[in-house]
Amino acid sequence: MSNRIRLLGLASALVLATGSEVFACGDKFLVAGRGTRYQRPKNARAANVLIYANPASGLPDTLKKVPVDTLLKREGHQATTVETLEQLGAMLAGGRFDVVLVANTVVAAVEKLVAGAADAPEVVAFCVKPGTPAEAASNDCTVKAPPKERSLLEAIDKAVLKHDKNVRKASARG
Secondary structure, eight states: OHHHHHHHHHHHHHHHHHHHTTTTTSGGOTTTTSOOOOOOTOOOOOEEEEOOGGGGHHHHHHHHHTHHHHHHTTTEEEEEEEEEEEHHHHHHHHHHEEEEEEEETTTTHHHHHTTTTTOOOOOEEEEEEOOOOHHHHHHHHHHSSOHHHHHHHHHHHHHHHHHHHHHHHHHHHH
């Protein structure tokens, strides 16, 4: 009988000694729904983003509302900004970019510039000037203006996935 009491006392002392540490470490932060934020998928990777901010296209005015450079840097992306079509052509010829951010008014010119390369970057278009309803319907607007952080990051992540898929296809063919 005394052995049972000693064993029960030892077991209860062991449970009490370890039980207090289980609930002390960060348990309050695991409450569901408290302060959740946008999180990138685990398969998302950092991208090289080229921003074609031609003053005539209206994109610089749209991007002033959201600090795009700091937003992209915080998510691990590298951003480069150019203002003329010549600078854009030189940057595309000299570097490897995954995504090009442009206004919906200049998408056709940029797509003609990037077409043909096996590792051509994906073009993400901002809706900055809707114009007539026919023009708005014909333009592919990936991100609506004014851009929200989450929609911009999701558009870039989708473009990077599409770019990687196209590069894999091109390398499998060649």
